[in-house]
Amino acid sequence: MLDNVKQVILVLSGKGGVGKSTVSTQLALTLKEKGLKVGLLDIDLCGPSVPYLLNLEDQNIHQGPDGWVPVYLDSEQRLGVMSIGFLLNSRNDAVVWRGPKKTSMIKQFLEDVSWQDLDFLVIDTPPGTSDEHITVMENLRQVPHCSAIIVTTPQEVAIEDVRKEITFCRKTNIPIMGIIENMSGYVCPTCTECTNIFSSGGGKSLADLTKIQFLGSLPIDPRVGKLAGKGIAAVKELPDSATSMVFNNLANQLSELTTNGS
Numbered sequence: 001m002l003d004n005v006k007q008v009i010l011v012l013s014g015k016g017g018v019g020k021s022t023v024s025t026q027l028a029l030t031l032k033e034k035g036l037k038v039g040l041l042d043i044d045l046c047g048p049s050v051p052y053l054l055n056l057e058d059q060n061i062h063q064g065p066d067g068w069v070p071v072y073l074d075s076e077q078r079l080g081v082m083s084i085g086f087l088l089n090s091r092n093d094a095v096v097w098r099g100p101k102k103t104s105m106i107k108q109f110l111e112d113v114s115w116q117d118l119d120f121l122v123i124d125t126p127p128g129t130s131d132e133h134i135t136v137m138e139n140l141r142q143v144p145h146c147s148a149i150i151v152t153t154p155q156e157v158a159i160e161d162v163r164k165e166i167t168f169c170r171k172t173n174i175p176i177m178g179i180i181e182n183m184s185g186y187v188c189p190t191c192t193e194c195t196n197i198f199s200s201g202g203g204k205s206l207a208d209l210t211k212i213q214f215l216g217s218l219p220i221d222p223r224v225g226k227l228a229g230k231g232i233a234a235v236k237e238l239p240d241s242a243t244s245m246v247f248n249n250l251a252n253q254l255s256e257l258t259t260n261g262s
């Protein structure tokens, strides 16, 4: 039930392991810190890592009168979470369902969760452009405000994969809000100096080339890595970090959208 969701943000990546779930959870946590009401829906059926990242692994979901009730991170219920991970015994249980079963599970996740009134629903999708994505896009046609954020790393291959993601969004008419480059340099935990260990600037060049907004570069920051499993926003714990700056700017931009009602 997406009727009471103001804005849907799809977080996409061309390949796995580039930090899509980290971006989804940190974005949801940042929006929550700004006082907004947020839902985080993890439909990465092959690797649902959101319960782990938010320290909600021991939680179960249950059916309420209006559908599945999300797990809430906070007592004020400002961040509700729904993940396939809540239905598995362990994070390492491979989900080996075939296409139709996966598609029907995603449909249920999009239709049968009883979200409260939400300013934002952030959706963490599987990597690539699979049948699951087509199901998501078809189900989101009813949502008036939906846009995508694409996460990439600076290396060529990720950038190449991301081009396919851009083409997919354009073909399915999902507006792309912007591109985030993750793992862009390494922040030394001792002196916080950032060193570019891979090539840098790939995400920005791709954004310029495709005329998509560049939303910023997130360095590999071991302090951010350590927030995984704790459910803490970087903007709260590491307010002066480059990571916080990117998420703050992004969340400010998004909150303006809800204020302007566009």
Ligand SMILES: Nc1ncnc2c1ncn2[C@@H]1O[C@H](COP(=O)(O)OP(=O)(O)OP(=O)(O)O)[C@@H](O)[C@H]1O
Pocket: 013, 015, 016, 017, 018, 019, 020, 021, 022, 023, 044, 047, 049, 126, 127, 182, 183, 218, 219, 220, 221, 222, 224, 225, 228
């Ligand atoms: N900027 C960063 N700094 C430090 N660690 C990071 C950063 N981004 C991601 N990580 C770590 O890298 C690992 C992979 O990140 P994440 O799970 O977000 O990737 P993913 O793209 O969602 O992967 P998958 O598609 O396989 O689910 C996690 O352990 C996460 O904590």
Ligand code: SF4
Pocket: 188, 189, 190, 191, 192, 193
């Ligand atoms: S970045 Fe600075 S503190 Fe870190 S290893 Fe290099 S010199 Fe040492």
